[in-house]
Amino acid sequence: MEIYHPDWRTVPTVALCSIFEILTRRDRLAFVMVCQSWKEAVTCSRFWRKFVVYIDQDFMEPSLIHLTQEFYKYIKHLVIGWRTPMWEHRLKWPELKYKDLTKRVGKFLVILYERSVQINVLEINNWYDVFYIRKLGYLMLRIVKNQYGLTSITLNNANFHDMNFINILVSCLRSKSTLEEIHVHYLSTLTQRNFDGWIFTSCTEQFTNLKVFTVNIWVFWHFYSRLQVTLSKLTELNLYLDDSARIIDKITFPDIAESQWDMFHVLLPNVLVNLSVKKFLTDSQMKTIVQQSFPLASFVWKYKVNKECCRKTCAICLRLLTNNHRDTLQTVVIAVPDVSEVPFIQRIIFLKNKCKKLQYFCFNRLRWQKKKRATRYHPYSLI
Structure with missing residues (x-):
């Protein structure tokens, strides 16, 4: 009796894609190394368009670097940051682990920079200022400066060393004609202590197609007269207020004339405020x-x-x-x-x-x- 040996190369593409979606990053690397037909089945922007990486979790495996080298050209939405609070790692991790982690993350960022990967959406979440990984902040800025088609950037508690979010926005000026969404939410008071509002407003003036803007209400209040003129195409304004602004003037707001408030509807006719x-x-x-x-x-x-x-x-x-x-x-x-x-x-x-x-x-x-x-x-x- 002849034993039937199935040919795994003939598995339907739909089935391969369904299996691939539920695999971990390490298993995905093994998946694409089975045969050429399996690799071609998942070589599309559908699976690699959004690339989520956590510094304290994903870079412990070498599979991330290999997958980045293979599918970097499909990355259009990059999410990078820390998954757990930094103070938990400071108590557990030795200095050697930080150095090894810096090498791995640095190699990942260098690949994106040298291959000139063009990203449409960038999210930086919970980036902490630690002495051992400060080099990564400068590598991240180089990547942002190399972008020409950014449409959205999100900075959620992205605390780089000696760099507040204004430096990151300045790095986005090459995408000033395409950038439509800016979301800036800081939970740290250190970055706001060194806040330079005039550079911030001068930088914001360059983004002529901005439609969605998220910023601390204190920032919007102090530079209201300049922002309302430059953000003429804005359709959604998200303002937030939390304990991150407690150092700045103790939550005092400047006096704005009634005539300036009356111009809000005239200069921003289509905007809705959240x-x-x-x-x-x-x-x-x-x-x-x-x-x-x-x-x-x-x-x-x-x-x-x-x-x-x-x-x-x-x-x-x-x-x-x-x-x-x-x-x-x-x-x-x-x-x-x-x-x-x-x-x-x-x-x-x-x-x-x-x-x-x-x-x-x-x-x-x-x-x-x-x-x-x-x-x-x-x-x-x-x-």
Whole structure:
């Protein structure tokens, strides 16, 4: 009886792609080394367009370097950073491990630089300033300077040595005509202490096609008069405020004339503002931040620590949202666990009735979401 030996080279491409998607990075390297037909089946931009690498996890395996050398030309979306907080590694890792890690990550970055890999989307998350890996920050800047077609850049707590996010934005000037989204969110006060606002605004003026902008509200406030003129094509403005700005003027905002606020709709006619606050605000700060001139589409306020005047601030917040943003407000999330939502039932109902575009509302345990109407078609309407 003849034994049947299947030919693995004839496995359908659809089946190979389904298997490849669930494999780890090390198994993917073994997968592409089986035969030429298997390698050709997964050699497409679908699997390699978004490349996610964690410095403290993925670079421990040599397979990452081999895969980068094979499929670097398909990388269009690069996500790089640390997966776990740096202070945990400082207690566990010896100096030799940092040096070995620097060599591996440096080789990966050099491959991207020497091969002139052009990335459309770049995300740098949780990049910590450690003495042993400072060289990697400069290699990362070289890669950014080499980009000509960046469309989006995200800097989430990317703390390079002696370089705040302004230096990274300056490195993106070669992509000034293509860059459409900038997301800058810092959790460290060290970078904001050395913040140079005039270089920041001068750099932002070069990005003529910017449509989505995420920045600390303190930065936007202090350079409002210049930013509103340069960001004429902006459609979405994401402002956030948290404890990262506690060193800067102790959350004091400059006085802006009413005439400048009135020009907001004129200079930025299509923009919608999303405001996220993760700290306690006094009554005066709440009145300052929830500006009437802002076409506020989303408002999120989360705070956990109990304050005596927090209940009064919540009442002011609901009143300002109802009076100032009834025509544009779509989402409201207020999470203040130490304040009961029962005394604000009447205000919440009033806000819900006045804000015609409101889609979702959440006040601690009280939630409401607008139901989408099911569209019914006549049997002959599609003929």
